[in-house]
Amino acid sequence: MRAVVVRTFGGPEVVEVADVAVPEPGPRQVRIKVAAGALNPVDVAVRAGFFGGAGKVLGLGWDVAGTVDAVGAPTAWEVGDAVVALVPGVTDPLGAHAEYVVVDADAVAKAPVSVDAVHAGTLPLNGLTALQALDQLELAPGASLLVTGAAGAVGGFAVQLAARRGIEVVGQARAGDEELVRSLGAARFTADGVEPGGVDAVLDAAVLGEPALEWVRDGGAFMGVRPGGHPGPVRGVRTASVSVRPDAAQLAELVRLVDEGVLTLRVARTYALEESAKAHARLAEGGVRGRLVLVP
Missing domain, CATH: 3.40.50.720 (NAD(P)-binding Rossmann-like Domain)
Structure with missing residues (x-):
């Protein structure tokens, strides 16, 4: 599968799309087929080496909206569920900017029903x-x-x-x-x-x-x-x-507020996964209102 990674620290030019193995869910985990995920300042910080990890392959992306593709028992999630999740990790080899991602079941909530996956992918982080x-x-x-x-x-x-x-x-x-x-x-x-x-x-x-x-x-x-x-x-x-942490109950509450019209999800522009370096360059220019979203 394709995944956005960095192998060295630097500017947008170090961002690449690599072919990596599809991850398998362990116990109490789910695999999500990614539909969309926002690009955030934390991804820039990882790319620039703010969190360390020199010499390692580092995956980018913390936000994911998509569909449950596989589950590791026991979990209440089922294949086909539309979900959103936070995928935390600053020195992990795989992030949410990928075709598939595995997360703990307690980091997942049902996706909003009032917006599409592109907008939903701006919510978790x-x-x-x-x-x-x-x-x-x-x-x-x-x-x-x-x-x-x-x-x-x-x-x-x-x-x-x-x-x-x-x-x-x-x-x-x-x-x-x-x-x-x-x-x-x-x-x-x-x-x-x-x-x-x-x-x-x-x-x-x-x-x-x-x-x-x-x-x-x-x-x-x-x-x-x-x-x-x-x-x-x-x-x-x-x-x-604040050091943000996954919390399924809190994420479900945020989803409820989206569906009630309390929270506004703003998308500035979408980019294909292969255009990840372009998205990083646009974010670096500043003045973005709403999130840049990567779509596999």
């Missing part, structure tokens, strides 16, 4: 990151939250999920994205930030770091999206970063 980040912040209804990068994939989901929880969301993005960010549920918009100490918490989807920390009130909270990349605590502000 970014949706779970936003949801788990909000859970770690533990904000009560009425609290104020500034989301940086609110027009992006993680930021957009965070705005929608936080607003649904009754949190007052301030969306931070480029000036041209104001209409989009407000449509996602932000009560306020800023292109520059807020006054120092102006919000109860920040969810830093844009990875601004120290400057965004200044916007949090004394004793507030700061949540980053790059594991270990958050600034240290100051002024009693609790700081941490």
Whole structure:
């Protein structure tokens, strides 16, 4: 089968499509015939060597939408089930950007019925990151939250999920994205930030770091999206970063919110698997609104 891999670190030019063996599911695993999967910044980080793995073949791709193709007992999943899943792994030889992928059964949820596989393939990683980040912040209804990068994939989901929880969301993005960010549920918009100490918490989807920390009130909270990349605590502000993990129940909840129209799945463009290097080059150019999606 075909799979997107890197054998050396570098720019988009190191991305290649290789012929590899079709993986077999073990106990409590399922094999998914991939229909679509988003390209994410974590794939760029793997490609660039941020997570290590020099000298190894590294697979790319964390998001998958597709159909169960084989199962390893015991599992409730059946061949033919339409599913979505998170395929975590930064130094594994096979990722979700492939024709087939094997994942643990507890990383899988039924696919949304209201959208196609291309759109469904943008949900797992970014949706779970936003949801788990909000859970770690533990904000009560009425609290104020500034989301940086609110027009992006993680930021957009965070705005929608936080607003649904009754949190007052301030969306931070480029000036041209104001209409989009407000449509996602932000009560306020800023292109520059807020006054120092102006919000109860920040969810830093844009990875601004120290400057965004200044916007949090004394004793507030700061949540980053790059594991270990958050600034240290100051002024009693609790700081941490989310390390996304597979969670079938949470993913099923996100799917339900998609089908109820609460969450918006945004696709900027699709690429064939053989065009993976082109997709990486487009992502590197910046300014993408919605996800680039690879289709085997």
